[in-house]
Amino acid sequence: MGPCGGEIAAMRPNPPSSDADAGEDRLSALPDDILVLILLRLGTSAAGQTSVLSRRWRVVWALLPELIFPHAREPNRIRDALEAHQAALRRLSVEIQSASPDSVAAWLLVAARRLAGRLKFRNLVPQGNDAVEDEDTDEVEVKEDEEGCEQRGSFELPCFESATAVSLDLGFLGLSVPAAGVCSRLTKLSLSRARFDGPCELGDAISSPRCPFLTKLSVRDSEGLTILTINSRSLLRVNLRGLRGLRRLAIEAPVLARLTVSHSFFFGHDQPVASISAPQLEWLLWLDSYEPSSMHLDKMERIERLAPFLFFVYGGQRSISNNQSCLRLLQHFKVIETLILSLIYLEGLDNCSYLMDDMTVLPGITNLHLRVIANGHAFGASTFHVLRMCSGIRLLNLKLEMEAQTACSFGCICGQHAHWKTEELVLYCLQEVEITGLMGSECEISFVKQLLNWATVLKKLTVIFEHSVAENEAKEFCQMLRSFSRLEICTEFHGCKGTS
Numbered sequence: 174m175g176p177c178g179g180e181i182a183a184m185r186p187n188p189p190s191s192d193a194d195a196g197e198d199r200l201s202a203l204p205d206d207i208l209v210l211i212l213l214r215l216g217t218s219a220a221g222q223t224s225v226l227s228r229r230w231r232v233v234w235a236l237l238p239e240l241i242f243p244h245a246r247e248p249n250r251i252r253d254a255l256e257a258h259q260a261a262l263r264r265l266s267v268e269i270q271s272a273s274p275d276s277v278a279a280w281l282l283v284a285a286r287r288l289a290g291r292l293k294f295r296n297l298v299p300q301g302n303d304a305v306e307d308e309d310t311d312e313v314e315v316k317e318d319e320e321g322c323e324q325r326g327s328f329e330l331p332c333f334e335s336a337t338a339v340s341l342d343l344g345f346l347g348l349s350v351p352a353a354g355v356c357s358r359l360t361k362l363s364l365s366r367a368r369f370d371g372p373c374e375l376g377d378a379i380s381s382p383r384c385p386f387l388t389k390l391s392v393r394d395s396e397g398l399t400i401l402t403i404n405s406r407s408l409l410r411v412n413l414r415g416l417r418g419l420r421r422l423a424i425e426a427p428v429l430a431r432l433t434v435s436h437s438f439f440f441g442h443d444q445p446v447a448s449i450s451a452p453q454l455e456w457l458l459w460l461d462s463y464e465p466s467s468m469h470l471d472k473m474e475r476i477e478r479l480a481p482f483l484f485f486v487y488g489g490q491r492s493i494s495n496n497q498s499c500l501r502l503l504q505h506f507k508v509i510e511t512l513i514l515s516l517i518y519l520e521g522l523d524n525c526s527y528l529m530d531d532m533t534v535l536p537g538i539t540n541l542h543l544r545v546i547a548n549g550h551a552f553g554a555s556t557f558h559v560l561r562m563c564s565g566i567r568l569l570n571l572k573l574e575m576e577a578q579t580a581c582s583f584g585c586i587c588g589q590h591a592h593w594k595t596e597e598l599v600l601y602c603l604q605e606v607e608i609t610g611l612m613g614s615e616c617e618i619s620f621v622k623q624l625l626n627w628a629t630v631l632k633k634l635t636v637i638f639e640h641s642v643a644e645n646e647a648k649e650f651c652q653m654l655r656s657f658s659r660l661e662i663c664t665e666f667h668g669c670k671g672t673s
Contacts, residue, residue, distance in 0.1 A: 232259065238290075239264040244297075248276035255283040261335075263290030272296045274346050278328035285331035289358075292336055296344030296366075327370040330378075333359060343367045345396075350378045361389040369397035376402035376423075392416060405429075413437055422447040429453060435460040439482075439498075458513070463498040470505060479506060480513035483546075484532065486555045487518060487525040487586070496528055503535060511540040514559065518550040522586050529558045540568040547575050550587040551616045553623070557593035560627070565602050573610040573617070575639070594623065603628040607635040612642055613650040622657050631662050638668035 235258050242251055248269055265284055269276070277296070284292060327347020332354025333339055338361035347370040362379060369375065379387055380403055387405060391412040392398070398416050402423045409430050413422070416437040422445070424432070429451040438445035439462045447468040454473045458480040481502040485492035512535065519525065541563055545552045556571070581587060606628065611617055625631065636654070638647050651666050658664060 235259040238262060241266045243268050245269050248272060248280055252280035252283055255280055255287055258287055261289035262287045265291070266293045268295045268297055270297045271299065272344070272346070274326045274328040277343075277346065281328075282331050285333050285336070288333060288336040290336065291338040291340075292333070293340045295342040296346060298344035327368070332356060337361070339363070341365070341367070350375050352377075354378075354383065356384050356387070358386065359384050360386050362387060363389075363391040363393075364395065365391070365393040367392075367395040367397075369395065374400060374402060376400075376404070380404045381406045420445050422449075424448070425450045427452060431456040431458075433458040433460070438462040459502055461498070463502045465501055465505070473506075476506060476509050478511040478513065479503075479509045479536070480515075483515040483517050485519070485528055486516050486550075486552075487522045488528055489525060492519075492525075492528060493531070496531060500532060503532075506536045508537040510538065511542065512536065512538045512563075513542040513544070515544040515546065516552070516555050516559070517546040518548045518552070518587070520548045522550070525586070527586070527590060529555050532558065532562070535559070535562045538563050538566060540570070541566045542570045542572070544572045545574065547573065549575060549581045550585065551581065552587075553616060553620045554587075554590035554593050556620065557596070557598065557623075560600065561598055564598065564600050566600065567602050567604050569600075569603060569606045571606070571608045573608065573612075573639075575610065575612055575614065575617075594619065598627045600628045601630065604630060604632045605635075606631060606633070607637070609637045610639045611636055611650070612639045613646055618650070618653065621654060625658055625662070631659075633663045633665075634658070635665045635667070638666070640668065642668070 237258075238260060240254065240258070240262060241264075242254075243266070245251055245267060246269075251267060262284070265288060267280070277294075281294075327349055329349045329351055330341075332351050333356050334354070335358050336356065337358050339359065340361075340363040342365045345366050345368050348364075348367045349370050362384070375392070375398060377383070379390060384405070384407075386407050388407055388409045390403075390408060390410070392401075392414075393412070394415040396417045399418050400421045401413070401416075401419060402421075403411070404425045406427060408426045409428060411424065411426070411429060411431070412433045413419075414433065414435040414437070417440060419437040420441060420443065422434070422437075427450075430453060432449070432451060432454060433456075434447075435458065438447075441462075444464060444467050445462060448471075449469070450471040452472060453475055455475055456478040457473065457476055458478075460480060460482050463482070479502075481499040482495065484496050484499045488496075541559070543556065543559060545556060552573070560566075560569075606624065608621070611621075625634075636651075638650075647666065647668070655664065
């Protein structure tokens with residue numbers, strides 16, 4: 174028998190005795206760690222707004238382990254938020270439009286005390302103040318940008334005693350490095366678009382006594398860093414790119430595995446000086462000027478991957494000078510596993526000489542990554558020249574950048590070197606080829622056909638079409654390629670719908 178009416182009434186919950194009971198805040202009764210997880214999903218701005226809900230919520234947001242300020246308009250509010258924050262920060266991310274040095278220094282000093290994890294800051298400056306990366310950039314515009322930055326002043330970088338990773342994109346704000354302080358937990362440091370100022374060397378601040386556990390260092394698109402001396406027992410990777418004005422570089426890093434130096438010495442007028450001691454180095458990407466008389470590379474017997482400065486296929490005296498940096502570095506190494514080589518054609522070849530004959534020897538290599546920036550010109554002769562000097566390679570990765578919009582003019586000198594089509598070449602170890610950026614042009618078809626004849630033991634050919642190639646054009650090229658390929662070669666086509 175079911176319960177009677179009186180029993181049913183007794184089982185019903187009692188109605189609220191007051192309006193206060195009806196509005197009971199069960200969410201606020203949750204423990205802090207649960208509330209913090211909820212606020213993390215809301216985002217920093219919304220989480221901060223919950224502080225007006227009640228006395229209980231006033232301090233919950235201050236326990237967040239992560240604070241993210243995208244496109245912040247009022248830097249002072251970032252400082253106030255950090256001052257009120259109570260927990261150790263495992264992540265802080267800030268983006269500000271055209272920040273001033275004083276405003277950055279104000280909140281960055283507080284952040285250095287609070288941070289126990291990662292910091293990422295980006296100063297979003299107008300397009301006209303971007304980094305100057307092209308040697309052909311108008312000199313007047315560069316001067317205006319530099320003068321504007323100098324008028325805005327500079328600030329001193331605080332010591333991040335407990336941070337683990339710091340990434341600062343300063344938009345060419347002036348930066349001075351502290352003369353003292355130890356970053357005892359810092360493992361990653363990235364500085365970009367900085368204008369270094371002040372007497373203290375960056376190398377002093379990032380070497381082992383003050384950054385004992387730093388493993389990754391990146392300094393990019395910056396100026397004012399004329400001398401960089403690094404002595405680190407912990408660094409594994411160093412990336413130096415676009416450091417205009419760098420004239421002296423010294424690195425002593427016994428466990429360094431990867432080093433990139435790019436477009437830093439190249440634009441200077443006086444002879445640069447470098448000394449690199451890295452006996453465990455495996456990757457060397459030296460995309461810059463190299464002069465053995467003033468640049469010393471210590472024994473690097475473990476080098477596996479080498480990338481020299483790009484090589485101009487045609488050019489004048491300036492191109493010849495540039496090519497010498499590439500050739501000198503190649504001559505420094507006898508045997509390496511992987512060579513990354515870039516060949517570039519100028520758009521206009523009038524009054525230019527063929528320069529490939531200056532390249533007479535390559536290290537003994539197993540894998541070749543060849544990038545050809547053809548700018549619409551015929552590239553068969555230059556590529557054949559390189560392959561002839563490394564006929565024992567097992568893997569070829571060919572990346573083509575043809576620039577279809579810049580068609581080669583009729584009678585261009587790039588067509589005068591057609592001997593490669595008839596000369597013999599046997600790539601007797603080549604088993605795998607990958608070609609990226611294929612567009613199906615006549616010169617490409619001729620080259621691929623010859624390559625299949627040269628590679629007598631080829632097992633796999635992968636073709637990745639340039640993204641603008643239409644599907645029907647890709648299918649037509651696939652059929653043509655199969656007509657002169659061998660049955661034992663596994664061919665794959667990618668990049669266009671219906672051709673994979």
